[in-house]
Amino acid sequence: MSQVTQSTEGGQQRKLTLVEVSVVLVASPTDPSILNPDFLRHNEIIDKTLELKTPAIATPMFSRIEFDKEIVVSAEPNRFVFEQKVSHLEEGDIAVPNIVKRFLEVVVHPNYSAIGINPKAIRTSRGSEEFEIANALIEGGSWMAFKDVAPEVQLKAVYNFEKRKIALDIGGIRLEDENGGIHQGLFFQANIHRELQGATGMERIEMAQAVISAYGEDFADFHRLVDKFETLGVRP
DSSP states (O other): OOSEEEEEETTEEEEEEEEEEEEEEEEESOOGGGOOHHHHHHTTSSOTTOOBSSOOEEOSSOEEEEETTTEEEEEETTEEEEEEEOTTSOGGGOOHHHHHHHHHHHOOOSEEEEEEEEEEEEEEOSSSSOOOHHHHHOSSOGGGOBTTBOOOOOEEEEEEOSSOEEEEEEEEEEEEOTTSOEEEEEEEEEEEEEEOOOSSHHHHHHHHHHHHHTHHHHHHHHHHHHHTTTTOSOOO
16 A cells, blocks of 8 residues: 555545654553664664664663664653654555564563554645635634634544544644645544553563554555545635
């Protein structure tokens, strides 16, 4: 699946571009200091050819390592986070899922309790007109102006399924292209959250591995859900 899907607005095509993906493993206890470049490379969690972009931070309370290809691995006392900017990639080329799978094979001592898959995407409007989410949602609400100032509006939608929860945040975005043109649009950020079920730590790791192996299904649902909001935007 490509990182771009199409939607129509006023008979014109609008692109939905996936720009970032992260996976969060909620766990306790964690040891952020283990996340150093040597550990990640030696255990083949990270491709050994990837270079550091900035000096690594590795402390007992917080670690952060930035690699080439816009890959970031970080840790706090209760979570591990794997991020990658992906706007130039096809979804099959995204490295984060395989990094997480390998990490779960190596780092088995924490008590993993939840996993979140978090895609971010943008969809631009057909022009550079004012782009207010409020105008697309509610006509004439008195709250839409206070002392002649229009608010910036964000929308949060939460979908509670039996085995997962999808929280979708939507906000406005203003982008400048290489020619200096201004494009208004919407920014979509989802948290697809699952509690890890299992009587043992290994059962929960196996569930996390299964979720990661099927991450493409979550991405497809993210695209389908975002398309439900395709009418948001500038009205004729």
